[in-house]
Amino acid sequence: MKFVHLLLAIFSFATIFAQNPSVNDSLEIRKIYDMSLLNGKSYDWLEHLSNDIGGRLSGSYEAQQAIEYTKAELEALGLDKVWLQPVMVPKWTRGSREYAYLQTGPGATTELDICALGGSVPTAPTGLKAQVIEVQGIEQLKEYGKENIEGKIVFFNRPMQADLIQTFKAYSGCVDQRYSGAMEASKMGAVGVLVRSMNLRIDDFPHTGSMSYGDLPEREQIPAAAISTQDAEYLSSMLKLNRETQVYLKMNCEQHEDVQSYNVIGEITGSEKPEEIMVVGGHLDSWDLGDGSHDDGAGCVQSMEVLRLFREIGYKPKRTIRVVLFMNEENGLRGGNKYAEVAREKGENHVFALESDAGGFTPRGFNFNSSVAQFEKITSWKSLFEPYLIHLFAKGGGGADIGPLGNSGNIALAGLMPDSQRYFDYHHAANDTFEAVNKRELELGAATMASLMYLVDQYGLD
Template sequence: MRTVLLLAFLLVSTPFFSQTEDEKQIKAIYDEALTNGKAYDWLNYLSNQIGGRLSGSVQAQQAVDYTKAQLDSLGLDKVWLQPVMVPKWVRGVPEFAYFETKPGLTTNVPICALGGSVATPAGGLKANVVEVEGIEDLEKLGKDKIEGKIVFYNRPMDPTLINTFSAYSGCVDQRYSGAAEASKYGASGVIVRSMNLRLDDYPHTGSMGYGDTPLNERIPAAAISTKGAELLSTTLKLNPNVKFYFKQNCKQLEDVQSYNVIGEITGSTYPNEIMVVGGHLDSWDLGDGSHDDGAGCVQSMDVLRLLKETGYKPKRTLRVVLFMNEENGMRGGNKYAEVARNKNEQHIFALESDSGGFTPRGFSIDASPENVKQIQGWRDLFEPYLVHMFYEGGSGADIGPLKEDGIVLAGLRPDTQRYFDHHHAENDTFEHVNKRELELGAATMASLVYLIDKYGTIPIKKVKG
């Protein structure tokens, strides 16, 4: 009877001891992050001493130099800069806009040029306005009603969608492709409602493209604040003959050299298996890029520090990668993947933080069903930290080019309800980042990296024939 009881005890207690080891390590990670985290101090410098880090700018280079120096100070096995050519678009002097209800009676509205846009004529652009809900409305109106006018795209983000990134995806096409499509109908310019769920006076910039539109047919594009959009829309209903004026001085210059910043801890057992954690170092120029994506960069940097400080020695090679040029070109992510493939490097896992420094809620996982199930099986380890969302979905833009059979991609998913209040706008600033939320995010990322490193990923079985 005593032997039976002993066997029963061993069967029950074996998973318990394994679980306890993981619980202890994860608690040590969270404790270190919340008592001695470095992410907030690093972000303070990036945001308040350097500021907005538009690709190709002096500030972007300062950020490269600063983050490399901080990684050097952590005692990693290797830190280096990976060269990458990036576009250099400059905003110029601040934009100005108003609408005119009758000669001499004007109302100023806040706008900003969209990233990649051409400038208006030197004296500005003034024309009648045609309001549309989206690109699909252009064909319905036809060239006769659009030619020579400014197209006003006014489809708002859907407030009923709890996932605000889904709401963003539902209307961002008008920002990116709106100018290229409107120019086909002879429009003279476009104004786009900001991608923002809140009514405020902050215009939100973002990338746009002209596709194959010839240079001499490209038209200027600007974002208008949500309050400005509401006011313009209401005024147009009362007076369809409203004229809109805007002036912007942006310019596209020649590409310049920049860098991805990379730090590495070499794996003790499987050094050829590489795991990446990262965010993008560039930002737009209106604010200081604290949430997008200074937060993701400093969290990723702290992941390696947290593992070192808690005494964990990774089996696999861990890399932090601070990607350059996510916002207006994706050159950094593409270059990193290109170099990795040229070197025949074996990446098994990549985790990105690019959804702001808000309270972490979980992870989206882009992987095989077996690997998704494995990560979901660790949910209980995260629930004490109120991290409970583990679902199949997209990961991140910069790690996306690494995708191939077998690799596990994941994205940190914080609470998203406030993210688009700040996204690409003047109020994306350090004061809107909560220290504790930022540190919780770094600890959450480090905990997943620890678990993947300890247990590995599940290889996909190749089907012969």
């Protein structure tokens, strides 16, 4: 009788277990986290990308090395398909180290920490020396007028807004002066531009980033450099004391013809719905000052790890899952645009895309660009993430590289949302190195991404 009762209990438990998918999902997600934390590969991959290859500026030798390395590693995972997708990318080189100083009088100079902005033209071989006018943003140029700006270096000194808890909003609030500042200042007769680094702390690291001259003719393009927040504060204080203060800049950067590069793609073909494609990815290129560990080596290795984790735990996706390592996010978005273009040409049905491009810090949740119905379904899974302290599910966002996929179909886009408070300490600067990445935080992010991909694959978003 006891044996019969035991069988009935086992049968009842199995019935409840089968009828409650959240129990199965909890166990599967636990497997994913255990595998990532106890037997992860992402940190080792990042170590090679960062320390053995280094900064991977679009079109560079290092970028090509990263392409070959990641392709080989994806092939070693035994995926169903691995390939390179050709894409033409811009090539810009920094040249020898930039040099700048502030001069307040004859022989009275102080060196400044600067770096050229990506895409800037160089100074003349002898450098550039001029008086400086400080403004708080592009809109203030018109207030000063051409008569006060012509022949001077414009110093854009609007800081990131420190009282905004969402640091990406603080970044968005002042990045226009970096991207368009040189173009607008040139229209007013300026001869050069200095831009306060996009950084919330005061330090000696200048932060580069992309900039544009728009449709300005080449003869009107002026040198543009970022200045560290420490030296931005110093320059501002000196200008208050002496409006005749001058700055000398020497930059050797150069824009070249476009070159051939590649997106790196690996795929596990779906077992039930292979025509429905899910993408997980990051961008393989980086700026050249550091080694791009947070931006975006972390996102690349986390995305690769998603497919490896599925292989390791024996999970066979219903839908086709692709990892895409995009090229040229930093100064052109050519890789993301090319991937979406080819997908449209082939008539591929992409149903979901997840991007990691906010650093390898502790994961907090996700941003979603989706329909109301899709978002409601996704948030119904929130309780499965709460044991891992993942609780932020927000509408809006996704990612730059997967953004072009959102122009067609009913695809939902998502972006991993790590803790962002330290991200801009490293973003586009020389201290974005492997040592700045915490192994456990990186692995938690990879597991979090794999868990969301698993749930979308299991239940879809229809």
